[in-house]
Amino acid sequence: MSIGAGVPRDRAKRLLGGRGRFVDDISMPRLLHLAFVRSPYAHARIEAIDCLAARALKGVVAVLTAAEISDAVASWRAEHKLFPTMAAPEQFALATDVVRWQGEAVAAVVAESRAVAEDGAELVAVAWAELPAVVDAKDALAPDAPRLHDHMDGNLAYTAEIAAGDTKAAFERAGHVAEEHFRFHRHTGVSLEPRGIIAEFEPSEDRLTVHQSHQTPHQQQDLYARLLGLPEHKVRVICPDVGGAFGLKHHLMADELVACVAAKLLARPIKYIADRLESFLADVHCRDHEVTARMAFSASGDILAIEVDDLFNAGAYGQYPRTSIAEGNQISRLTGAPYGHEHYRANLTMAFLNKSILGHIRSVGHPIACAVAERLIDLGAAKLGLDPIELRRRNYLHGDDFPRTSVGGIEFEYLSLRDCLDKALAMFDVPRFREKQAALRAKGVYQGLGIATFVELTAIGPEYYGEGGQHISAQETCQIRLEASGLVRCYTGATDQGQGIDTGVQQVVAATLGVPLEAVEVVSGDSALCPVGGGSWGSRGAALAGEAALRAAATLRRNVLSIAASLLQKDPADLDIRAGWVMEAATTHMSVAEIARIGHFQPYSIPDGIAADLTVVERYASKDRLFLAGNGIQLATIEVDVDSGIVTPLRHLVVHDCGRILNPMLVREQIRGGVVQGIGSALYEELRYDNGGHLLTGSFADYLVPMAGEMPDIDVAHIETPTATSQLGVKGAGEAGTAGAVGAILNAVNDAIAPLDATIAEVPVTPPRLLKALGRI
Amino acid sequence: MKTRRIALTVNGETVEREVPVRQNLVDFLRHDLGFTGSHVGCEQGACGACTVVLDDQTVRGCLVLAVQADGATVETIEGVQLDDLRAAFHRLNALQCGFCTPGMLLSARELLRDNPNPSRQQIRDYLSGNFCRCTGYQAIVDAVETVALERLP
Ligand code: FES
Ligand code: FES
Numbered sequence: 001m002s003i004g005a006g007v008p009r010d011r012a013k014r015l016l017g018g019r020g021r022f023v024d025d026i027s028m029p030r031l032l033h034l035a036f037v038r039s040p041y042a043h044a045r046i047e048a049i050d051c052l053a054a055r056a057l058k059g060v061v062a063v064l065t066a067a068e069i070s071d072a073v074a075s076w077r078a079e080h081k082l083f084p085t086m087a088a089p090e091q092f093a094l095a096t097d098v099v100r101w102q103g104e105a106v107a108a109v110v111a112e113s114r115a116v117a118e119d120g121a122e123l124v125a126v127a128w129a130e131l132p133a134v135v136d137a138k139d140a141l142a143p144d145a146p147r148l149h150d151h152m153d154g155n156l157a158y159t160a161e162i163a164a165g166d167t168k169a170a171f172e173r174a175g176h177v178a179e180e181h182f183r184f185h186r187h188t189g190v191s192l193e194p195r196g197i198i199a200e201f202e203p204s205e206d207r208l209t210v211h212q213s214h215q216t217p218h219q220q221q222d223l224y225a226r227l228l229g230l231p232e233h234k235v236r237v238i239c240p241d242v243g244g245a246f247g248l249k250h251h252l253m254a255d256e257l258v259a260c261v262a263a264k265l266l267a268r269p270i271k272y273i274a275d276r277l278e279s280f281l282a283d284v285h286c287r288d289h290e291v292t293a294r295m296a297f298s299a300s301g302d303i304l305a306i307e308v309d310d311l312f313n314a315g316a317y318g319q320y321p322r323t324s325i326a327e328g329n330q331i332s333r334l335t336g337a338p339y340g341h342e343h344y345r346a347n348l349t350m351a352f353l354n355k356s357i358l359g360h361i362r363s364v365g366h367p368i369a370c371a372v373a374e375r376l377i378d379l380g381a382a383k384l385g386l387d388p389i390e391l392r393r394r395n396y397l398h399g400d401d402f403p404r405t406s407v408g409g410i411e412f413e414y415l416s417l418r419d420c421l422d423k424a425l426a427m428f429d430v431p432r433f434r435e436k437q438a439a440l441r442a443k444g445v446y447q448g449l450g451i452a453t454f455v456e457l458t459a460i461g462p463e464y465y466g467e468g469g470q471h472i473s474a475q476e477t478c479q480i481r482l483e484a485s486g487l488v489r490c491y492t493g494a495t496d497q498g499q500g501i502d503t504g505v506q507q508v509v510a511a512t513l514g515v516p517l518e519a520v521e522v523v524s525g526d527s528a529l530c531p532v533g534g535g536s537w538g539s540r541g542a543a544l545a546g547e548a549a550l551r552a553a554a555t556l557r558r559n560v561l562s563i564a565a566s567l568l569q570k571d572p573a574d575l576d577i578r579a580g581w582v583m584e585a586a587t588t589h590m591s592v593a594e595i596a597r598i599g600h601f602q603p604y605s606i607p608d609g610i611a612a613d614l615t616v617v618e619r620y621a622s623k624d625r626l627f628l629a630g631n632g633i634q635l636a637t638i639e640v641d642v643d644s645g646i647v648t649p650l651r652h653l654v655v656h657d658c659g660r661i662l663n664p665m666l667v668r669e670q671i672r673g674g675v676v677q678g679i680g681s682a683l684y685e686e687l688r689y690d691n692g693g694h695l696l697t698g699s700f701a702d703y704l705v706p707m708a709g710e711m712p713d714i715d716v717a718h719i720e721t722p723t724a725t726s727q728l729g730v731k732g733a734g735e736a737g738t739a740g741a742v743g744a745i746l747n748a749v750n751d752a753i754a755p756l757d758a759t760i761a762e763v764p765v766t767p768p769r770l771l772k773a774l775g776r777i
Numbered sequence: 778m779k780t781r782r783i784a785l786t787v788n789g790e791t792v793e794r795e796v797p798v799r800q801n802l803v804d805f806l807r808h809d810l811g812f813t814g815s816h817v818g819c820e821q822g823a824c825g826a827c828t829v830v831l832d833d834q835t836v837r838g839c840l841v842l843a844v845q846a847d848g849a850t851v852e853t854i855e856g857v858q859l860d861d862l863r864a865a866f867h868r869l870n871a872l873q874c875g876f877c878t879p880g881m882l883l884s885a886r887e888l889l890r891d892n893p894n895p896s897r898q899q900i901r902d903y904l905s906g907n908f909c910r911c912t913g914y915q916a917i918v919d920a921v922e923t924v925a926l927e928r929l930p
Contacts, residue, residue, distance in 0.1 A: 008867050015875025016863040018814020018854030022876065025813035115799070192818045192826055192876045192910045243816070243876030244910045276819040498873030498911050669870045672913035700823030700908070708914040709898075709905035737913075 002507040002517050006665030009503045011241075011496065020241040023196035023213045024273045031198070032061055034259055034272040035117035037107040037124045038281065039099035042133035042354035042693025043146070046097055046106060046126060054109055054123040059116035062266060063124060064108045064258070066094040073261045074227045076252070078318025080468040083325055086158040087352070089149040091317045093227075093257045098131070100148050100316035101356050102694055103281030108258050110270065133354040133693035137290065137313045140351040148316060148352045157314050157350040158325060162332055164407040165343035167296075167305040175299030178379035179292075183762040184368050184742075186288035187685040189361045190705055193243020194274040195283065197256045199263035207234045208260060213242045215250040215495055216535030217527040222471045223252050223321065224260050239525035239535075242497040246677070247361040249497075250537045251284055252320045280698045284319055284359025285687060286327065288312055289368055293335065295376040296343075301384050303395045305343035306336040308372065314350050315357035321470045324358045325350065330365025330457065333408035336373040337455040338417050338631065339395040344407035354693040360537065366454065366739035367678060374452040374743040375761065378750065388747075389430065392453055393421055410457065415631040416719045417453060420655040423717055424451075424633050427653055433637065441755055446640045447650065448752025452743030454634070457627035458539035458658070458732025464626060474540070475621035477531035478548035480509060480556050482614040484600040486580065486593025488513065488520045490552075493533010494545035495525045499734060500666040501541035505549045507662055508728065512553035513560075514577030515592055531617065539732020542662055543628055544620055547726040551618035559611045563595050566610050620726070628723055630731040632656035634675070634740035640752040642774055645767030647683055647749055653715040656736050660722040660729035667733045668716045674737020675714050680706040681738075682745035683764050783847040787812065788856025796843045803827040803838025805846075806853055814854035814879045818908065825907030828880035829853050835887050854879035859886055861927060865920040873911030880907045885921045894925055 014020060051063040062068075070092075077088035095106045109120035132146040139145055140155040148155055171177060197212040208230055214220055217237040225232040242249065259272040274282070289312040296305040310331050314324035332346035377395075381388035396417040397404065404412050430449065437447050462474040479491040490509050496502040502522040510517045523529060534540060557577060564582045565572035567590070574584050582589045598605055599614045606612045622628060637650040654671050661667050684704035688696040697703040722729025742763060749765050753774060760773040771777045784793040787810060796805055801820075806812040806829065818826035820839045827838035830852040859882055865871070872878040881904060888895060888903040895903065900921045901914065909917065 008870060012867050012870070012872055012875065013863075015872055015878055016866055016882070018812075018879045020814070020875050022813075022816070024817070025807070027808075115797070190910055191874075192824060192908060193816065193874065194818070242874060244874040246910070276821060276824075498875060500870075500873070665870050669873065669912060669916055672915050673873060673911045674913075676913035677910070699821050700819055701821070705908055705910070707905040707908060708901040708918065711901070711914050713897075713915055713918075714913060 003511040003662055005507065006663055007503060007507065007517060009500050011502060015241070022193055022241045022243050023198060023211050026198055026211055026240065028200065028269045031269045031271055032110050032112065032266065033114040033117045034262060034270055035109050035114060035121045036105040036255055037109070037121045037126065039102055039104045039106060041099060041128055041130050042102045042135065043131040044099050045129040045131060046095065046099065047129050048127040049107055050125040051107065054120040057116065057120050057123060059112040060109060060120040061112065062110040063120065064094070064110070064262060065106065066092055066096045069093060069261045072228065072265055073257065076227065076320045078320040078323045080323045080325060082468050083158060086318070086323065086325060087152055088318050091320065093254050093261060101354050103278065103356060105255050105258065108262060110262050110266065135353055135355060135689050135691060135693045137311050137351040137353060140313065140353040148354065155352045157318065157352050159349040161345065161347045162409065163345040167307050167343045167345040170305035170343040171296045174296035174304055176297045176380060176383040177294055178376045178383060179294035180375055180379060180761050182291040182372055184287045184289045185764060186285050186687040187681050188280065188283050188285045188687060189246040189248035191244030191246060191248050194276065194279045195249060195253060195256065196273040197259045198269055198271045199260040200269040201263040201267055203267050205234060206230055208264065210237045210260060211240055212237060212256065213249055214239045215245045215497060215537050217495065217525055218493065218532050219472055219535065221527040227257060228260060228264060236528040239495050245497040247359065247537060248283055250535060251322065251359050255282065276700070277698045280687065280703060281695055282356055284361065285315065285356050286358060286361035287368065287681065288358065289331065291368060291372050293372045293376060295380055297380050297384060301386050301391055301394055303339045303341040305341055306373065308332060308335045308346040310348045312350055313353045313358065315355045316352060317357055319357045319359040321472065322360055326360055327358065327365045331369045333410055334365060334369035334455060334457065337406050337408060337410065338397060338415065338453045340397050340401060342407065355689060362674065362677060363735040363738035366456065366735055367681065367742040370452050370454040370739055371743035371746050374747055378747050389451060393418060410627060410629060411625045412629050413723055413725065414721055415455065415629065416657045416721050417631055419719045420631065420633045420657060423655045423719060424635050424653060427715060427717060428635055446642055446752040448638055448640065448748040448750065450636045450744040450746065450748030450751055452634050452740045452747060454632055454740040456630040456632065456735045456739050458630055458735065459543035459622050459628040460538050460540060461623060461625050461627065462621045473532055473534040475619055476533045476544040476548040477617060477619040478545065478552040479531050479615065479617045480552045482556060482560070482596045484596055486591060486596040488515060490520055490522045490549060491530045492522060492524050492545045492549065493531050493535065494541040495536045497536060499536070499670055500663065501536060501545060503666065504542050504546055504662040508546050508549045509553045512550050513557050515580045519580060539734035543726065543730045543732050544622060546662060546730050547728045548618055548620040550728050551620060552616050555616040555618055559613055559616065560592060560595050562610045563599055563606055563612050564590060566607055567598065567605065622725060628725065628731045630658045630733070630736065632736050632740060634744040636744035636748045638745060638748045638752060640749060640770065642756065645770040647765055647770065648710065649679055649712040652712050654737065654740065655717045655719065656733065657719040657721050658733040658736065659731035660720060661718060662730060670733050671716050671737040672714045674734065675741045676706050676711055678738040678741020679711065679745060681764060682742045686764050781844050783844055785846050785848060786850045788852055798842070798844050800843045801839050802829065802841040802843050802846050805843035806838060812853045812855050816876050816879060818876070825880040825884065826877055828883045828907065830883060835883055854882060857883070857886065861924045862886060862920065865923045869916045869920045871912060871916040871920040877907055877909040881909065881917055888921065889925055889928065894929060897922060
């Protein structure tokens with residue numbers, strides 16, 4: 001049985017040999033390279049662009065500005081019909097008259113090499129008239145703030161409130177109230193491989209072929225077809241090896257679109273690879289929320305109500321095509337989701353301001369929703385004089401509470417919160433840690449323990465983007481082909497950026513069909529070959545593409561068995577396929593390869609009326625529910641150096657329930673990678689800007705990422721509660737690590753500094769912030 | 778554009794090329810010689826994706842100019858024998874996207890050459906010049922530790 005086995009990934013072998021094929025590894029005849037002229041200002045009017053010197057440079061083939069490309073490419077607006085009042089200003093591939101963030105592209109230089117293209121970009125002279133910039137959401141919403149978009153009254157992009165019950169009354173009768181003002185700073189995905197694209201255009205056929213480091217080939221195919229006015233079946237998007245994505249690579253990026261436009265205009269292949277500075281400046285960013293929240297408790301410790309006010313921003317525009325609303329929306333729906341309170345109110349307000357656009361990066365909204373609620377519980381426990389662990393257990397949704405639609409409007413089939421907590425406590429001896437902690441404190445060493453319970457939203461249903469009007473598939477289709485040799489090719493719409501969905505699908509197909517793992521090859525990441533699907537984001541691959549694969553493999557199995565039964569004159573119900581052989585109890589009859597041979601080359605041996613298709617297609621969408629919710633708990637211990645303000649992670653453990661597990665090794669490694677990203681955003685990672693909107697952290701020297709030396713070992717354990725909504729029973733697992741790590745670390749830091757009468761509610765918890773919280777600076 | 782002729786040994790083969798003097802070693806290896814196993818993640822010496830071996834020492838291929846490698850011996854991931862490390866990385870899933878992996882392997886190889894029996898923290902510290910965004914590092918540390926133990930007599 002290959003499902004549930006920790007099998008290693010086939011693709012990894014090639015990568016280990018240094019034989020990966022990432023976009024920048026691909027070359028083609030007459031390839032040209034693109035470099036951009038980007039705005040040095042956060043907000044400025046473009047008075048004039050002088051391209052003469054650049055055009056005259058040897059090796060430069062073309063210099064493109066908005067004027068040169070406007071006939072060749074359409075503009076767009078990030079609209080979403082479920083949020084009809086959300087402002088969606090028009091955006092162009094290259095800025096037309098005004099730039100609205102530092103790093104926005106205004107011109108593209110096409111040249112024989114990247115180096116020459118960069119030389120050319122330096123020769124483009126732009127006359128700028130700097131405009132006042134707004135860099136903070138609160139300032140952006142002030143009545144006299146400079147406006148980003150002239151046609152708007154101000155910079156308010158969207159505001160909404162969701163409410164259940166009566167929070168006002170609940171807070172009035174509360175025995176205790178915990179309240180905090182949080183700041184979660186801006187960061188980004190930082191895939192090690194930057195974004196990259198090669199676009200080729202064949203004018204005689206109107207055909208655009210794109211190789212792109214991306215998560216969603218079909219979404220890109222649709223977008224490039226519509227924006228460039230090409231028939232969709234003439235656009236092909238291939239995602240070769242992708243060097244990390246984390247949500248960074250499932251949007252439309254203006255610079256990548258310009259590469260397609262340039263290919264069309266010049267009829268030569270165009271390569272664009274973002275450099276690291278461009279990545280920090282112009283990739284989609286995430287977080288950047290200011291949250292005020294409070295939690296009401298009864299005198300005995302029941303959570304009565306939660307109120308959350310989230311102020312955030314979209315950056316300069318809404319992200320296309322998904323919009324920038326999701327992070328606030330998730331926070332407003334998820335905060336306190338593990339608990340049983342009946343009164344809830346959440347307000348979200350999104351502003352436009354002069355920074356790069358906010359998109360969907362791993363674990364959208366989750367880390368904030370989790371950290372806010374989990375911090376309030378710890379604060380509440382202190383007020384109530386209760387053990388924070390017991391306070392959680394007491395308030396967890398459990399048993400008969402399910403199924404339930406949460407006060408935030410999310411369907412919970414079942415959450416195994418108490419089981420996860422019990423398992424975590426079995427793995428980590430809290431009383432012993434407390435003893436050691438007390439002894440160390442006496443010596444001036446400050447360690448802390450933090451716990452965070454999280455709910456993880458995975459495998460989005462089709463209604464969100466379907467009703468929103470986006471051309472984004474939440475349905476997965478799987479095509480399986482039994483080749484004449486008896487080997488199997490499986491085409492999926494999910495894509496693999498290293499998380500291993502190819503292997504997961506391979507395991508499902510092999511197990512369901514009854515053939516060895518090596519008999520199955522999975523093909524993904526090609527919009528022309530693979531069935532229309534959503535790609536990989538939001539932890540959807542295993543749950544949706546896995547289920548589609550199971551259904552297709554079951555159909556193929558049925559067909560193989562019907563052919564075998566007809567040839568053998570047996571009842572198909574008495575036959576089985578095991579290890580590539582058709583069996584009847586312990587008797588081996590014939591191989592799947594033999595059936596494939598007959599099915600393809602001697603079809604006349606199979607009577608009409610038998611289902612004999614050896615290429616089958618099935619599909620799956622998780623209809624009528626917005627998400628499949630998983631859950632888990634993280635426990636972190638850290639040490640604070642109160643003199644330097646440095647926080648050192650010590651131990652980290654995760655107990656997680658993502659339903660049935662296809663491959664425990666790959667799930668574990670997803671979680672570990674996610675935890676480290678979460679620790680990064682809790683302690684190090686921050687896109688800092690000055691008051692004029694200039695990025696201060698444009699290199700790895702200033703934007704710190706977690707490296708091996710400072711990261712802890714991370715224990716991962718599971719509770720398996722299969723979802724009954726699919727046959728496979730899988731939920732997603734990619735958000736979990738990041739979802740809970742920030743909350744666990746923030747609580748651990750506060751636990752460590754509690755005896756010093758200090759608290760902190762701003763992440764990343766950098767040394768200066770912590771020293772300030774401690775009153776040392 | 779100023780160029781200069783260089784001659785060097787790359788993965789056992791002698792190569793001679795005219796290169797722009799401003800071209801860095803990793804771009805030369807990738808784009809002129811087609812050794813695309815060395816990657817580029819920052820061009821600032823910070824991420825380690827471009828790690829190659831120059832005269833028996835790992836270097837950042839983005840911080841060395843191609844002309845500086847004139848007369849030198851260069852090894853890239855395509856040219857090194859690392860069967861046990863590769864097998865352990867594969868078995869333990871010590872890579873996800875694989876973009877950092879060539880650099881990680883070359884750094885790990887050098888560590889085990891200089892310190893055949895490193896502690897976990899020594900492994901972590903040694904690999905701290907190689908950024909990995911996907912794995913969280915633990916599986917990489919496990920793989921290097923496993924190989925160190927396997928290699929001990
Ligand atoms: S590319 Fe050389 S260290 Fe990052
Ligand atoms: S495996 Fe992706 S960066 Fe290391």
